[in-house]
Amino acid sequence: MSERLDVGFVPAECPGAPGSGAVETSTLLIERLSERHDLTVYVSSQMDSANADLPAEDRVEYVMHDNLSKLPHPIAAKHEALREELPAMERHDLVHSYSSAFIPVLADLEVPTLSTLNSYVPVCPKGDMMYHGERKCSGPSPVKCASCIATTAVKRRQGVERELRASYSSLGKIDLVQKSMKHADDIDAYHALSPHLKEDYAALGFPGERTTVIPHFYDEAFHREDPDPEAGVDDGDPVTLLYVGALQDIKGLHVLIPGLAEMRRRGHDVELEIVGSGPYEARLKELASEEGVADAIDWLGYVDHGDLPDIYDEADAFVYPGLIDEPFGRVVLEALSMRTPLLVSDVGSMDFIVGDAGEPFEAGNPSALADAFERLVDDYDAHYAAIDDELPRFAPETVIGKYSDLYREVAATKRVVTR
Template identity: 65%
Template sequence: MTDDADSGADASATDGSGADADGDRLDVGFVPAEVPGAGLTGAVETSALLVEHLSRRHDLTVYVASQHAADDVDLPAEDRVEYVIHDDLPKLPHPITAKHRALREETDALESHDLVHSYSSVFVPVLADLSTPTISTLNSYVAVCPKGDMRYHGKRTCSGPGPAKCVACVGVTGARRRQGLENEARSAYSSLGKLPLVRDSMARRNGVDAYHALSPHLAEDYAALDFPAERTRVIPHFYDGGFRRDPRTTAGDPVTLLYVGGLREFKGVQVLVRGLAELRSRGVDARLRVAGAGPYGDRIKRLVGELGLADAVAWHGYVDHDDLPDLYAGADAFVYPGLIDEPFGRVLLEALAAGTPVVASDVGSTDYIVGDAGERFESGDERALADAVERLVADYEERAGAIPDQLARFEPETVLAQFDELYRDVATGRLRRESRPSSASSPTPSR
């Protein structure tokens, strides 16, 4: 399904309204988070959407550095995009080390473009060594936190990284989560291996021309760690046109709640389950559908059993991306019970695009995305979650009716125009670091 905004994006390349017709088409080296189209995470899905849309407006060469295989993936826009692929990379000594090494092997090619845009903050140290103009998307906290959550000991917002501090935090957080020895050992290895990345990113943060933050909240968090606020632009995700559905006007009976995402402690699904029990104790006939998997899944299922909710919860497991729109549209409300400040929360946008109002915890950028098209509640509080669901049901027509206006902020053409402006400002030097390394003095790629 293609909505009008997507159709407009197709037309803009030929009808005089797009970057190509205006003579602003740029030669862009684009570095995605992973193999675009692989469907691994929200960042990967967004990378694929950006490749698809930006390639209609600019000449894209996509540089893939990944531990995953690309040969069985349907890469987006292959007819318009040149791909340079380093896949099946080794995971030892650490996946990020291998990715950096692969991308540095392409230094000469990267420096031949008008600009290089990495849709991952993992590559900040690599971009800082390029002489060509550069943009790094801040789509996670991995550049400043080896755990990627900016939560000190898993409880409160961290004030900034430090070697000993981060090592201690990884250990304490793992002990607190208790998600199994194997899972925690794997998580600790991954986190501790990112310490050099955090050190180098902090040291080289002024060596990137511009930063793209997904939300005002994320931009503020990075500015607090002395990333250059004057060279950081806030550009949100745009919604996937394939998710567009008309919103319903009344909630069903029973009320169907939906969760989509990983089953991890910080995702707060345990709070949602307790909130469901609270709703049912109040006489509200509510049901829950859970789409996702993860190391916390067994504990969540045990909790469902302990609370006597087995008949009220449906487990969908992993759901293919193409099947998500109808899953969202079939629910009365999407519930986002997260406990930490995630960079954006693409699932919120997917729910709204499918016409489903949202109940979300008051963390990170949820208010920025949801606005009047849902209700918020204090994170970690199941009674507050139940209150928010009841408010949503009571004001359902008003909340669902607010979805179109809220979605307008995230129209593909609106967001892509902001990328065009950012690209032009970086390519022309209006946004620029104080000094760039010359090609002759660029470091020798690591071998």
Template identity: 30%
Template sequence: MNAAPSLRIAFFTECYHPIVNGIVAAVDGLAGALRTRGHSVAMFTPRFPATSAGEEMQIYRMPSLPLPMPTEYRLTLPVVARRNRVTVLARCSLIHTHSPFITGWMGAHYARRFGVPLVFTYHTRLDRYAHYAPIDPDVARRLAAILTRTYANAADAVTVPTRDIESQLRAVGVTARIEVIPSGVALEPFAHVEPTPSGRARLGGNGPGLRLLTVSRLAQEKNLGLLLAMLSHLPDDATLAFAGDGPERERLEGAARAAGLAGRARFLGEVASEDLPGLYASADAFVFSSTSETQGLVLVEAMAAGLPVVAIEAPQTREVTKGAAHLCPGDAQAMAEAVRGVAGDGEEGRRLRELGRLTAQDYELTRIAGRIEGLYRELRREPLVPAAG
């Protein structure tokens, strides 16, 4: 527990349960770690079908409408109940937003209205999601740059996970203060887990073949077709499990059947968070094809579980993994060769396992929460105290 007074923090996020993705995991993880440190965190987020306000859990759902496109996300209506404005927002120490859309602008409005600092975490490279917009993708990318610049410059501080992402924000005209603070991961569940026969079976069976794993939302920007092509360059007894769901699942399953990989590409759907550590531990290698991430929490989870990582070269992935992954060009055959080189008990595999566990420590959740708290207190011009943990 901190010696300094506890803080009242309001998170505003467009993306929250029942959605399952890295942003939700990052937001949940930080909120939980801050609460453990003695702070109050209220969550303001859209209402989704089959969800309701849960004030006992400090979750405040705002009215929303479906978007005019095939997506699980919602259009937030900028309405906060008067009671919540008076009893929650008016008493906040600061507001921390996690998107630059309507929910984020609501957070910015209340930060200015109540005279408290505004922190914005840049989770998503919006330019990489232009294909979802119902307009020309080039126009969508230009609008995304304008939105990002305008919103980020309204914040007292912006947090980003890597120096590369900081450079990207500067390139689109962000002049606000930027702090490089990655999202944290609770490492303990991954620390001592062992492979299990049931885990191997879910990945493709207990036979001698390679058992590969990727954890991802099944979406176009994740570049998952490359992994199917990679699988076709591996021996017939190698399998690849996709843990996650999303709009591209049907297309990917069809592509696997067309390529003769239906029995080797396994689509697990959403995997419960408590089951993920055992799945990582039971695999021979973790494969990562996305170049659209700002960080990639699953990279940290895989390293924490001691699983060798093979990933497509991207500046932010290189920065996150710090030499603890085998990075290769976006070529299926090159990726397959890399997998052969790291799976099993060879020297390169052992090196990546050991270095990965060490590298993952840099993302330990309580340590990251301490850095975020330090930023909060600095913005509030409070005396800084040593971070616990």
């Protein structure tokens, strides 16, 4: 076994707590990485760690800054707490932040540093890289970002209170974006979740030559080891599509529902299960009625993460109709690892994850979604068989091995920079 390194690890929020995909991935990473390296985990979070099931506690040292104030801004409070630990961090072989929001803090360290690019927060205060919510942004500036935040809030119309909170959060990140881009070259190495994310950051001035692509690995709780000999589309039964995620405008459910209607107009017996909740739920249910497919949709609401594998397992195909370049898309990997063929919009890292195990379609186009559905059904067995070719790239041991290789490279190299 390779030599264990002494690693300072900064997770996204509090590991082991209910939360986003980044929180879940941080939790899984700590569990796996601690088998190969000595980890000190520096938690800087507004969450309460008492509600978290901290991973690998017998092998990991935790330094907790939880229940942080959200004022004057959540990011500012996290940075202030983490800066208190900078002297302690200097003793590690390297410091790895799995949160993209801590670049300005890591820039002050003299030990080797690694920052994961798992969101667009360092280059976009809204985190979606969509200018006015309509097209991909070419790059930030304070005035441009402020205008975009205001315009997007008006267009989304998700309620005054919700939009005020979102706008406050985004406006407070304009300073973070400026600082992150200023210090982009002061981080020794970057880790991107997908090739497209690496390319996007490189186009904005981040050092592509020091950015390594390593994807998520699948959660073994979501892994069906062997193919299902009975998998297939039966002409006598409806085809069940599954969506898992937030009910937000950027997720594209207002495209999925008309797409479902188009599939049924073409004579396909198809049903849709929707897992998740969010501000668009009422409007989406209205849309389902308007499109005449209310009886073909099962709204499952929020489902505990541990109960999702059974839902994936029962679906014939997973559908991701998102409109923006998601940095990765953990639910898509969950579907793949449960051996569920996929329909995915042609954005972000979807093609990198799915490969031949699914069919892409033009984002925002219900008719294109229906076309992709027909292609998937017509060649279902081939797409199902292709899952075996895609899964090994995301196996935990394969991915963690790449992390360990990157850790050794980063720990051995320290550039001379002017901070």
